[in-house]
Amino acid sequence: xxxxxxxxxxxxxxxxxxxxxxxxxxxxxxxxxxxxxxxxxxxxxxxxxxxxxxxxxxxxxxxxxxxxxxxxxxxxxxxxxxxxxxxxxxxxxxxxxxxxxxxxxxxxxxxxxxxxxxxxxxxxxxxxxxxxxxxxxxxxxxxxxxxxxxxxxxxxxxxxxxxxxxxxxxxxxxxxxxxxxxxxxxxxxxxxxxxxxxxxxxxxxxxxxxxxxxxxxxxxxxxxxxxxxxxxxxxxxxxxxxxxxxxxxxxxxxxxxxxxxxxxxxxxxx
Numbered sequence: 001x002x003x004x005x006x007x008x009x010x011x012x013x014x015x016x017x018x019x020x021x022x023x024x025x026x027x028x029x030x031x032x033x034x035x036x037x038x039x040x041x042x043x044x045x046x047x048x049x050x051x052x053x054x055x056x057x058x059x060x061x062x063x064x065x066x067x068x069x070x071x072x073x074x075x076x077x078x079x080x081x082x083x084x085x086x087x088x089x090x091x092x093x094x095x096x097x098x099x100x101x102x103x104x105x106x107x108x109x110x111x112x113x114x115x116x117x118x119x120x121x122x123x124x125x126x127x128x129x130x131x132x133x134x135x136x137x138x139x140x141x142x143x144x145x146x147x148x149x150x151x152x153x154x155x156x157x158x159x160x161x162x163x164x165x166x167x168x169x170x171x172x173x174x175x176x177x178x179x180x181x182x183x184x185x186x187x188x189x190x191x192x193x194x195x196x197x198x199x200x201x202x203x204x205x206x207x208x209x210x211x212x213x214x215x216x217x218x219x220x221x222x223x224x225x226x227x228x229x230x231x232x233x234x235x236x237x238x239x240x241x242x243x244x245x246x247x248x249x250x251x252x253x254x255x256x257x258x259x260x261x262x263x264x265x266x267x268x269x270x
């Protein structure tokens with residue numbers, strides 16, 4: 001009888017221990033828009049990322065349209081600062097109001113703490129006039145969008161977790177950014193624009209090398225950075241392949257999966 005009466009207690013202790021060992025969900029701070037302008041797709045992108053996290057059970061997303069939480073300093077009212085998060089996602093635009101201390105805290109969050117950064121579309125159009133280190137971390141800066149039309153995308157790396165589900169090429173209708181302060185040698189380009197699918201004589205086209213990167217990754221200190229300039233149009237975020245890309249991108253920057261970040265040469269389009 002004594003042994004039998006101990007069994008429920010032992011089972012309860014085992015279940016309790018298992019629950020304590022279960023890893024917590026990762027946390028992403030999604031920053032959207034700016035005081036000056038916000039893309040129509042920002043709110044839809046926020047919703048999409050939150051649903052991806054909820055459906056996968058892997059991470060949760062908190063939304064902010066201000067920069068208050070981008071700090072390691074204590075905040076009033078028990079608000080969460082960067083120490084509470086595992087990654088920051090930027091679908092922002094322009095020179096956002098961050099103090100020098102906030103900038104230092106964000107860089108420490110990534111480079112020293114090994115946390116993650118995700119940048120969508122106009123995340124490459126953020127801080128480009130005021131913060132060169134952010135531009136370097138992201139991997140480039142917006143410099144015109146010559147095309148807003150259906151284009152062909154070439155998938156240069158089908159082994160990386162975020163792009164292995166794509167076909168070697170696919171078509172998408174979106175606003176396509178051109179970059180400057182971008183060097184293929186410093187990032188691993190996963191996807192790029194097929195230059196044969198667009199008019200290279202259009203106003204604003206300045207690159208002469210045909211290297212129009214659309215999605216890439218890099219390490220930044222101990223941290224990981226994933227950038228994709230796709231996502232101007234809300235319906236882009238509804239595509240299964242794009243949603244899977246962002247889910248796998250989040251998993252990668254959060255350290256759940258591994259992927260090669262060594263740079264790749266520009267492949268021939270022939």
